[in-house]
Amino acid sequence: MKAAILPVTPLQQNCSLIWCTATNKAALIDPGGDLAKVRSGVAKAGVEVEKILLTHGHIDHCGEAGLLAKELGVPIEGPHEADRFWISRLDEDGARYGIRGAVFEPDRWLVEGDTVTVGDLTLDVLHCPGHTPGHVVFVHRPSRFAIVGDVLFQGSIGRTDFPLGDHAALIDAITTKLWPLGDDITFIPGHGPVSTFGQERRTNPFVGDHALA
Template sequence: MSAGRGLAYKIVPVTTFEQNCSVIWCEKTKKAAVVDPGGDLPKILAAIDELGLTLEKVLLTHCHIDHAGATADLAETKGVPIVGPQKEEQFWIDLLPQQSMMFGFPATKSFSPNQWLEQGDTVQVGDQYLEVRHCPGHTPGHVVFIHHPSKLAIVGDVLFNGSIGRTDFPKGDMDTLVNSIHQQLWSLEDDYEFIAGHGPNSTIGFERKNNPFVSDHRG
């Protein structure tokens, strides 16, 4: 658990893909959001209860099965809205039942988000606000969430520690993804930390210098 300046988070790894589901909350109000509930719903619910939080909403970066598999059940169980991603992600939402069968996940329901997000939107968690940036390439409707006071970003499968998201799935595109990283993430200061969809956290500055796919020094 870390962050500060009004926002805290706990990473809850879920599914056999070890996806970094994030419980984020306003330190003042204890109101929370779950970002990318990919599966293992009891584990997510236990984390919310253990932290003494009140869930306000589900936030989605994108809708591959390991990020969105438990979304419908969590929203229904807690009676909260589903917010995001960007509307082009409906393609992957509609395929969730097929994705669950393909990867051996529990049966998964598709859903309709209560709110689509667009570039420049903000989402509120308690008294805290996160900026939304549209970062297509891994999937067409992928978004990232940025909490500027704590210099924390939640980037899903756009950027990883030492790597970037796959683009060999339907509607993925490498040039689009690289452009998203350059335009939407490299504009952040070097000391912004990010939670990736898989693996350890990193910083924008470290990846700008060292990431073999998108660093300033590649090639």
């Protein structure tokens, strides 16, 4: 597996391009906007996008995902259906944030225990609610790698003051679903720099071991 980060929208959301080196098949994760930049990143990598994966339904993560899926002729997988609330209001949220938003219906809603494939790669799906009720995380165990959206950041965690946010559920998802995967997991968050679960357990002021002791 290889991965590239393409920051998009005024919120500098980390759209991720991941691909299977054996097949050159790729997936775009959370292509929320700035589609010209996304297309350029795909062309630079020289890969073939076969699907779009979504961690959750917020405008900066999926506002233009439906438009891109139609353009490329590829399916959308994710998030969990509990985020239908957010996807149904992309038009109005787009106007509020100055980001183009278009309502769409994913080809496949995801649930805990599902897997998604990218070429020969298989990623596990974890349902990690709290930031949004339908947030999912993608984990590629063989390469010790995860794409966590807005669940966890370097030094912080996802906001829970939006509608349907749940702080306790978010903390529970991080500590019971992410930490057991191992300290050596490297993750791409929805915003900001890459980190590892081990670093966050040591230093994160919200979900680090000392903070929760």
